Amino acid sequence: MDNxxxxxxxxxxxxxxxxxxxxxxxxxxxxxxxxxxDKMTLVDVQTGQLYTVDVSGRRTFMFPMRNPDTxxxxxxxxxxxxGEWFILERYVSMMEQVTVPIDAVSDPEGPVEILDxxxxxxx
Numbered sequence: 001m002d003n004x005x006x007x008x009x010x011x012x013x014x015x016x017x018x019x020x021x022x023x024x025x026x027x028x029x030x031x032x033x034x035x036x037x038d039k040m041t042l043v044d045v046q047t048g049q050l051y052t053v054d055v056s057g058r059r060t061f062m063f064p065m066r067n068p069d070t071x072x073x074x075x076x077x078x079x080x081x082x083g084e085w086f087i088l089e090r091y092v093s094m095m096e097q098v099t100v101p102i103d104a105v106s107d108p109e110g111p112v113e114i115l116d117x118x119x120x121x122x123x
Contacts, residue, residue, distance in 0.1 A: 041119055042075040042086060043112050045095065048104035050085070050119035051075060063091055064098050068122050073102045084111040 040063035043049070044067055051068075055061065065075040076095065077088045087095070092108045104113045 004008070041078055041080075041085075042122075043078045043087070043104065044074045044100075045076060045098055045102045045105050045112075046072075046074050046100040048113045048115035050078070050114060050116065051122050052119040053122045064094050067100075070100075072098075074098050078112060085114050086111055089097045 038054065039052050040055050040061075042051045042065060043095060044051070045064075053061065053065070054063065063076060064073050067074045076091050076098070078085045079088055080086075087105065087108055091110075095102060095105070095108050104115070106113070
């Protein structure tokens, strides 16, 4: 230890401080998995009924989805803004792929007419 210079001790202390800071800053933060959504809300564009689907597993989803009751391609993702429901922007162009009349959506970029505020869970 006689050959250790003062600047080397300072460098080791600074490295340990940087390591401690990194552990505190990034080690106690929630993981990315806990920040991701675990469910998605969908609307039947014909009836206006809301549905939720669990997206936390390893299943793959294609939109628009089939309505579990009618088996028609009618479900598109929506989000709530100030009490009104809107089709997600990236799925507006998929409205032409649904196989039912689009009765609940007068304007694809406007609010959707919701039948029931309590969504039905899709398994």
